[in-house]
Amino acid sequence: MSDGTLYDKVWENHAVTTLPTGQTQLFVGLHLIHEVTSPQAFGMLRERGVDVAFPERTHATVDHIVPTADQSRPYADAAAEEMMSELEENVRDSGIEFSDPTSGDQGIVHVIGPEQGMTQPGMTVVCGDSHTSTHGAFGALAFGIGTSQIRDVLATGCVAMEKKDVRKIEVTGELGDCVEAKDVILEIIRRLGTDGGVGYVYEYAGEAIESLDMEGRMSICNMSIEGGARAGYVNPDETTYEWLRDTDAFRDDPEKFERLKPYWESVASDDDAEYDDVVTIDGSSLEPVVTWGTTPGQGVGISEPIPHPEDLPEDKRDTARRAQEHMRVTPGETMEGYEVDVAFLGSCTNARLADLRRAARLVKGREVDPDVRAMVVPGSQRVQTAAEAEGLDDVFREAGFDWRNAGCSMCLGMNEDQLEGDEACASSSNRNFVGRQGSKDGRTVLMNPRMVAAAAVTGHVTDVRELPEREVDGEVEA
């Protein structure tokens, strides 16, 4: 008899009761908070005189508004300073651990949870941020939640949720040269649509997924939400356990690791688990994918022509026309050669050490095109420190990249890192909505981090497979 999917099992393990609404009250293992979405929730608690129920299960960081150049206080931007001060006060009053910029542990919320070993298999993780799905890479059930839910979790340690269906997305075969996790997820969203996942949680499986490192799995799970899914996960395996073994949670406590491992193994989906839907994609047929439009689903293989709106399903034509006008792309042509003004290597999708290493190998010995403003924004201070120890910062700086401090930065332009006017940006982030990077006329082209590096040095969207990698001195692996 099948015990079911990881989703079923972890849900059951955390279900407290069924509420009169039909929703399940789920116990939350880890509540991550950041400066943008938590202040209002803390305000509601204060109004009612309620304390935070489980401060030890709650962890804070600052990421969206944090300046990535001069971080001296007070921040130059008064609104940013206010959000930061409010967060500082809330965590202090509630006894919540805070990875603040003086700790050396600060970073984007979806980077620091996994790197500190807070995110573990079989856990429920919530955060007032849509890309919380990232944590599913560890076999956790991870959900983005809204303000009233943040309030509920702070007050009770529980959240009310509806159970969804599970769609298994099986990516078979071996990924080709320079084809990355980012290309896999852009392809999935392109095929199934930005609303194709509505009503589902995605389980990513198959040889191409299993052979990814944790960073790659995080990139995929990160964008589940861009495909409309409520969450996304990968079953835990040896790759997952190896990552965890070397985190703060277990480094000095191998016994705890051994104690928990059987539970982690037990939550993986059973071979005979039943799925509500199964989609299979041949991973070996993929090439680097870039977006031509203004949703993450408007993507195309680098050697394929941009679609003619009239060839698309009727309900997609108008948005495609508008997107192509905004982006100033020509249907029938490829994206290769599309000129860029900015190259942004950052975000919770693609600013981990493995991403920066791969990009550095390509950048080494090359120069950023003189017409391109290029920046690297590490996903966390730990990523930054590790990259600097390997000399990656020098590789990027020597090529002409700006090497900045950790934060969300130009992923959404809530700090000073923004596009100007109608600048076009090769971006390793996850959203290309109109206005996303700080300018309403800005044009974002999503791609994998090596493709961003390639665009930075050539000045236009480039098939990275045509630029051979160079060796980087130091500890960078081949």
Ligand SMILES: CC(C)[C@H](C(=O)O)[C@@H](O)C(=O)O
């Ligand atoms: C600011 C925050 C609420 C938002 C999110 O929920 O995703 C941000 O992280 C984003 O990527 O747009």
Ligand code: SF4
């Ligand atoms: S890096 Fe971008 S997508 Fe990720 S949490 Fe920050 S703003 Fe959201």
